[in-house]
Amino acid sequence: LEFGTTRVGLGVQTLDEEIYRRVRRGHTVEDVVRASGLLREHGLKVHYHWMPGLPGATPETDLALFRELFSDARFRPDGLKLYPTMVVAGTELERWYRAGDYHPYDDDTMTDLVCRLKAAVPKYVRISRVLRDIPARYIVGGLKDSLRGPVRERMKAQGVECRCIRCREYGHRQQIGREIGAPGLTRMGYEASGGQEILLSVEDENETLFGLLRLRIQSRPPPELGPAVNGKLALIRELHVSGPEVPLKERRSGAAQHRGWGKLLMAEAERIAVEEFRVPSIVVLSGTGAKEYYRTEFGYSSKGNYVVKSQPLP
Known part of the structure; x- marks a missing residue:
């Protein structure tokens, strides 16, 4: 607080304890609950980083746990950054990937999942980022390109809208010609x-x-x-x-x-x-x-x- 901070992003990634152990996150779901409460009680905005496609996850479990973020009052973040799992060169995940022990979602599966995640977000949440900004030359598996465009087009074709704060803001809607x-x-x-x-x-x-x-x-x-x-x-x-x-x-x-x-x-x-x-x-x-x-x-x-x-x- 003494540095003028008003928002804190937590690397939550998932709410699955087994996945936390598998990827050695170093914290538990209860730690997420405790941190969220402390930040809110001091007036800070709470943003979560969420990472679909981690080892041990499926599109179905990713969606179910994402919905739990908003059905369970212990969580309910103010904002989100959606970071689909990418296999980055030189990491342990790359070794698992090359050994056949980890299989990232293909682009179509991840695009469909992110569409479903965005459709599930309540209107009090801001999604500030979709996909980490890592140069494609360092990515050996998983998504390499921005998802915002493909997700926007697919949701439009499905007649589904994201109700997050960013997608509803006056300036954004004015730019795309909304009445x-x-x-x-x-x-x-x-x-x-x-x-x-x-x-x-x-x-x-x-x-x-x-x-x-x-x-x-x-x-x-x-x-x-x-x-x-x-x-x-x-x-x-x-x-x-x-x-x-x-x-x-x-x-x-x-x-x-x-x-x-x-x-x-x-x-x-x-x-x-x-x-x-x-x-x-x-x-x-x-x-x-x-x-x-x-x-x-x-x-x-x-x-x-x-x-x-x-x-x-x-």
Whole structure:
């Protein structure tokens, strides 16, 4: 936190203990649960790296375990990087591959699986990457080329859409010529790592995303903030408005930023905290450069690695 970190990526790869042992990951599923909880409780966004096609996996088990990420409240990451297993030169996996002890999925199988994974992702998740950026000359087995294009075309042919944050963002949909409707405020709630997560978003009727806010209600505050009032803490883990960054007080034609979406989301989060959960103190974990925005625009003050604001209870 002292370095200004707001997001942590965990190399989860799978939820299969036997595969962890086989590839010598050095951790267990319980370690993933514990790490996810600690990160969330301190206000950090939690992203998982997920690796279909590991030794011992099948497309069916990969899909089933992926769905478990979102059905089991111990996990439910905020973001994902999908890294299909590739056989890289000079690794032990290459030795297994050449000895016939490991067989990577063929391109068609992996493309179909990634389509099914993307179709299973809930709307509170951002998929930020599909396929590791490793030069093809180092890859001796498995996928070598980008999957985004083939997956996009196959999902389009199947009439299936990915509902992840990246695929729904205003700027992305504007670029591909999607019709953009009138935005409105939406709310989605779910449990994760022992707390209540509330995703507030500004969307049109087709779920085109203009901005979002992640509000977490939990009982245990980060140690530097002292005890929770009324046994609860309201923690804003993310505020994001889609589109390219625009300097404060500047207006830019066609940009989603500085149209009041951030203020709308913050006002609703503060209202929910005070009126619904009776939590008078709102805590935000933000990047170092954004703290001044919260201080000047919303009246927050710095406290340790956070900015905080107290409001009277009704």
